[in-house]
Amino acid sequence: MIVQRLREIQNRYGFLPDKELKKLAEESGVPLYRIEEVSSYFPAFVLERTNPAKIVLRVCRDAICHHRGAAHLLDNRYGLPVVAQQLVQQTGQTICVEGVSCLGRCDRAPAVWVEQRPMPADEHAWVYCQRDQPFLEGVLRRLACGEPPPPPDTDAGYLPHTNANRGYCQPVVGPDDPPPLEAAGWSLDIYGRQKWPRDYRAVRRFTDYLKNLGRPLLPPPRELTGKELDNYIQKWHPMLVELKTANLLGMGGAGAQTYQKWLDVWRATSGDADERLEVSEKYIICNGDESEPGTFKDRELLLRMPHLVVEGVILAGLMTGATAGYIFIRHEYHEQIQAVREEIRRAEGLGACGDNIFDTKRNFSVEVFESPGGYICGEQSALIEAMEDRRGQPRNRPPELTTNGFRDKPTVVNNVETLAWAPAIVLFGGDKYEKGGWHAPTPATAKLGGRRLFSVSGDVARPGVYEVPIGLPLRELLTDPRYCGGIINGPLRAVATSGPSGGLLPAKLPIDPKFDERKRAEAVAKIADRAPTDAAFMEWFLQARVPLGANELDVLELPLDLVFFRNMNSVFRLPVEPMLGAAIIVYAGNVDVLDHAVNFTEFFRNESCGKCVPCRIGSQKLVQIGTDLLQRRDAGQAHMGTEAERLANDVRDLYRTLQLTSICGLGYVAPIPLATALTYFPEDLRPKPAGKGSLES
Template sequence: MIVQRLRDIQNRFGFLPDKELRALAHEINVPLYRIEEVSSFFPAFKLERTNPPEIEMRVCRDLTCHHRGAAALLDERTGLPVLAAELSEATGKSVCVEGVSCLGRCDRAPAVWVEKRPMPEHVHAWVYAGRDGEFLEGVLRDLAEDRDPPEPDTDAAYEPHTNTNRGYSIPKGTRVDPEHPAPRTAGWSLDIYGRQGWPRDYRAVKRFTDYLARLIRPLVPPPRELGGKDLETYVQRFHPLLWELKTANLLGMGGAGAPAYQKWLDVWQQPGNEKYIVCNGDESEPGTFKDREILLRMPHLVVEGVILAGLMTGATSGHIYVRHEYFEQIHALKEEIKRAQELGACGPNIFGSGRNFPVEVFESPGGYICGEQSALIEAMEDRRGQPRNRPPELSANGFRDKPTVVNNVETLAWAPGIVLFGGDKYEMGGWRLATDPKIKFGGRRLFSVSGDVARPGVYEVAIGLTLGELFNGDKYCGGITGPLRAVAASGPSGGLVPAKLPVDPKFDAKKRADAVARIRDRSAQDADFMEWFLSTHLPLGATELDVLKIPLDLNFFRHLNGALRLPVEAMLGAAITVYAGDVDVLDQAVNYTQFYRNESCGKCVPCRLGSQKLVQIGEGLLKSRRAGRLPADDLAAIKKDVKEITKTLQLTSICGLGYVAPIPLATALEYFVDDAPKANGRKPAE
């Protein structure tokens, strides 16, 4: 209640007036310090005592926006802050330009968020994307001189690059409100309704409620002591639609890749009548924007996925947590939930089944850390968004200390298609080698691609497609705009990998065989592919691996780390950024590190201090390089320091932020050491 009420106040006034905070504390009967505890933590909340400016322009400073010139826009000597100071003096209004963490519009960088207090009625904020400094200067002048700014660059009006065959269209039978256009569909395999030409009638939910109606006895969870083959047999016999998730091998699309079937099964098995489904739509990882498109264009799939998860696990209610910067998406979801209720697919007595399952939208108070699922739960429970120590796991003690499923937007959006067409249909969507049926992957997923490609956008691909096919394929990104320099395959989390990944020449036949054998202990299919991959793309004696040959599969990246004994862990996430030409890799890596420093919640002392120390090391490297002094001995000592910090953070941090924070700088020092003294011939960033 506290967080959402604070969001309402923030949206109404543009900041949190002290008077409103005192009134809220009195109304909901909590001490004022509880209100202060929450309001002072989240970056989106502006307290009155901080003297929030009347006009505020926030420029995204992360990843692709940094690559596309955000640093120049934010330069205190020549950029937009200079104009802001001039306008403040000339008009008497307080005008501020500052940097902000990722806004989720990386495919049209740089992205800018603008507010004027008080905001006009029905206007949440003005967002501009891909605009130059001259345009943004005009926006500031218009607002300072009490003129209306240019029309914002809305997500609904923007049609991103994608590999749809159908193009964007309004589904047949959709009622069109001119002021609130219906979401358009991308025609991906994900969008079963648009692809089949069906009305969005929640037929996957109807299929499950029809199954419940045919049961002779109620659907009862298996005994908790049941496991192994006995448990699998029980699910197949009594809960066949849940078993389809197992058949599909649907993994979490938020980064960790946990099997959706296991999460749902764990919560179904938990005792009690109070359970919850939470959709994680925070999507604050720089470079990631695929969920933005799903939530706006296909909200019905997300809502239906939440309802299915709730019905299948016996949950009480569903909650869709969405970052506050996605205000169009929040509106689309709320409208879709209303429509689902009108259809009888959501709320009380779903399709006459006697089962109740309400769904609501939770608007995030901001902060990258809330993408971590336990921190997200903390925010939903009106506390600071700081990760929990685990165990206990969320499957047993999640939201309100009850069993909770937390899934990513895309994971839930795949569920309706799997229920309607079966897990085999989804699994068969993966990449396969035509000449050998054993060499294959299962499933499909979406990637956000930004940076130096012809068509940055959101692409649905067969899992196992290579990086090269995604970047250069005619139906995908359409080519890299220059010689490939580096790839960030997991946003900033995986750092920067060079176009040619160094390989130890001592990786001989025996070590290859041993690596494949270790993988076979876990998965014969993965081992078959690794054996084929090594023989095809990494002949004996090779000293480098072409990263464009690497398949887009989370488990392959994990196996590759172990097989090649990579000095820095390679990762695959939903965000992929491409760097071409003479990009300053060290400068990019320092920018990544600054992001993690800025977004650390501060709960873990090693993370709080270590992330700042990493920034100091990175900025020191840039300064030394500009001065032309960076001897090899110094580099060796710096690499040693970074390795020690990496080890400490990865052993002591509660959540993944501390684990990945050192990786960007570690990859720059490991793979791009020549950038430190000479920046590859390019004039270093000042």
């Protein structure tokens, strides 16, 4: 694989020397232009012709790090670039200080990445979290003088806040922290909770089933549909049915039905055979490329519970008849990559993966693929493009990945957490998972199924990773001592419920007060046509939380349920579609929402892959609009009347255009931060009162 060879060269030299690229072209028989195509695209690769600096310090400039002062660290007048410049003159070393996209340590912002080219043997880039400018200046000075830098802030050495007190890690207990709480621990962590050895017993359960079956587990005949198909699956593949019972939705953002993906791949022929085969060339890919600012839950799973992830990949492979699995991990997660590689070796030693798994004569290999970088590689088809040695740009679909995925073969792509739930569901049944959801106090029908993890960051007492029942009100997650323990730095001003993708919601979401009983009933009836349980929950929510004639909705009352968020739009007809992802970012006090919305927009502009013209140009246009708004406001010029309306219209036009023309989700969501800021926080457009200084708390 070219990408992995480029990674080796980059690790050896710290950049990609031209002569090594030519050598790689000769050795691999791949034309040089193809190697250039890949090496010039991914952020992890540095070309010789760019004159790479010997010492590089990168400050995360996104969401929480921006909130915690990253812009000051990067300021050319008094930030780290000034010190770097002085050191260049004093020592003759080449030093570069620059911004970088989210490093996945948002609970410890600001995060900083430091590299030396080449890195000393057995060292990886150093990551520093929550460090002030004098400390970081010291890091630069030491490196410039040829001394080793201070020990980095490793992920393994940090105990994140979490509700899994009896599980893999304990909460930090400092002088200001509450004492450890009694908590049930994560349901996902089956081995920790049951005190079982990590022996791949879910895989063993499935392989025992295969051995007892007495015939190959053939996928259903193509002509079977509806009830007949259900009966076939029920009879021959009961553990797949458990996934359906669990109603496990993808945890990566899109929320696709995991059961359906696995079924589609199980049923798909790999193209090299017309007949049904128990095993054929199909792939399982675990997407561990979480790069959206505010998202870091997979970081913890990959580091502390790699056995669950590896076991989930093996189960997916065996249950769909696939031949190989890959765990795609962002390159900034070096410790996680090591942990997963070690776990794969351990699983091979136990006979749980590799050849002849638990004496079934079934083979399934698993390996790690280290991402060459870029947020867009988290998009599942872009991820596959990167694995196939092309630029990581999303594909036009159809064909779908379940028929034409990796190497054009049927492929399951699932998020890390989605796969990590599979062992619990296979061992305890989908029913148990489904019953784990949040239950509204009344009536009995108003309940939701399942559990999931959220990464919470920003202005809360205990930013961290929490497993919660699906549907838990946002208020409980943010304020309950079992979870984040309260909003700090003032009252809630804005919350991002899906990282930057969902924009910023105000504490009170304006709704139409003329939303009478008849309209409510119609909206609920529409949901009931598709999903009666979801409709029952919405009905309960309206009765219990939204009095008739109310003109606002308390955002803290929103249930953390992806399906509820999807239904919200049709019920409340909000101007911007709300979204729920794995990242919750909280902003309190007198925080400048417009400034943060522009920061979110810059993230999407920086990470757009450039394939679609409207996204490439539109995302830059959005940044221009936002920056212009900020500059004029800060210069004391009000955006009033027609001009404010014109800019809001421009954003709305771009929103519609990008929704219609973008190939992937990044284009759909790029205008949302600015659209929500202009819609819900018009006061942030007004000039600041004289003498008040920054709006930022």
